[in-house]
Amino acid sequence: MKKPALIRSPLKWAGGKFDVMPQLREHLPKAGCLIEPFVGGGSVFMNTDYDHYVLCDSNPALINFYRFLATDTTALIDRSWSLFRDGGTREAYERNRQTFNTIT
Structure with a gap:
């Protein structure tokens, strides 16, 4: 039986687990609940079935x-379009990053 394709996170995140998910899934316990203390890009929860x-x-x-x-x-998709209305330029990226960094 063919294994299902892995889901790639919509976020680029330092320390992402996507590339090691096949090996990681072999070591995760069988349980009803997965607790992720550091979810980051979310590759683990997106590719498990708890x-x-x-x-x-x-x-x-x-x-x-x-x-x-x-x-x-x-609504998330609709709001996200505003981040790309400037055509994805470096200047737009820098502006969006500055805004994000001031609110987090």
């Missing part, structure tokens, strides 16, 4: 992103 998940991180903007993604995906 009944429940507890996702934690010290970055409140990251946790809010996941909450928004879970509750109102369409």
